[in-house]
Amino acid sequence: MTNTEHAQHTEKPILVVGGTGKTGRRVASRLADRGLPVRIGSRGGLPPFDWEKPETWPAVLEGVGAVYVTYYPDLAFPGADEAVGAFAEAAVAAGARRLVLLSGRGEEGAVRSEERLKQSGADWTVVRANWFAQNFSESFFRDPVLAGELALPVGDAVEPFVDADDIADVVVAALTDPRHTGRTYELSGPELLGFHDVAAQLSAAIGRTVTYIPVTDAEYRAALAEHGLPGEFADLFALITDGRNASVVHGVEEALGRPPRSFAAYTRDAAAAGAWKD
Numbered sequence: 001m002t003n004t005e006h007a008q009h010t011e012k013p014i015l016v017v018g019g020t021g022k023t024g025r026r027v028a029s030r031l032a033d034r035g036l037p038v039r040i041g042s043r044g045g046l047p048p049f050d051w052e053k054p055e056t057w058p059a060v061l062e063g064v065g066a067v068y069v070t071y072y073p074d075l076a077f078p079g080a081d082e083a084v085g086a087f088a089e090a091a092v093a094a095g096a097r098r099l100v101l102l103s104g105r106g107e108e109g110a111v112r113s114e115e116r117l118k119q120s121g122a123d124w125t126v127v128r129a130n131w132f133a134q135n136f137s138e139s140f141f142r143d144p145v146l147a148g149e150l151a152l153p154v155g156d157a158v159e160p161f162v163d164a165d166d167i168a169d170v171v172v173a174a175l176t177d178p179r180h181t182g183r184t185y186e187l188s189g190p191e192l193l194g195f196h197d198v199a200a201q202l203s204a205a206i207g208r209t210v211t212y213i214p215v216t217d218a219e220y221r222a223a224l225a226e227h228g229l230p231g232e233f234a235d236l237f238a239l240i241t242d243g244r245n246a247s248v249v250h251g252v253e254e255a256l257g258r259p260p261r262s263f264a265a266y267t268r269d270a271a272a273a274g275a276w277k278d
Helices: 003-011 024-033 054-061 080-093 108-118 142-147 164-176 195-206 217-226 251-256 263-272
Strands: 014-017 038-041 066-069 098-104 123-129 149-152 184-187 211-214
Touching: 014 024, 024 038, 024 164, 054 080, 066 080, 066 164, 080 098, 080 108, 098 108, 098 164, 108 123, 123 164, 142 149, 149 195, 149 217, 164 184, 164 251, 184 251, 195 211, 195 263
Parallel strands: 014 038, 014 066, 066 098, 098 123, 123 184, 149 211
Antiparallel strands: none
């Protein structure tokens, strides 16, 4: 895509699928701050968008020039690649040229979705990320943090948690600058942390004790069932426990020319913003 063609496409609305989620709302906010037209793709949006209802896709894709694609619940879940592939084809058919996919680092299922998106013929960028730091403040780990106990089936494994703000900055760059076309960026934070380290840093930032308690996979699955959550969420912990992502990668620097934010910086800023206020 030439710079002129890119400018024409960024004048069209940019669809942010999952625009109310952890990365989506950050991407939408950054695009709006640049004065770019944004459309939110969500079940509560106007028009509504639902991954499980392809009949909702045409209305939300009408007239858009670029799309940030996030899939719920996760690209590792069965059927994700078929849905992403069909959506990408629909987006290109509707006139969108630029697709940026949020993918999972180290997830075989995610790679299948990446390939399906590339086959659409769009100008693509893939952003692979491992576990978000914000899972501890904006998602399913927040309540355990507030309760002071992180009971998880990860043993002594380590993870280079990535900040959702870094992900959003890379995605916005990919959506608005044609130099990122055809690139796959692997993102992580700047350091490997075990969950005892995570608990210690959370404790320091919040000002009260948070303890990490290792549990078995069976115990965790039982807890998921008790709360009505799918067992597949337990499968995602394999991405931590088998060590496939136990290394620091440099996609943030490659895309943005700056280092990623540390987990300590995340906890400090999240606590200051009231993330763990009851």
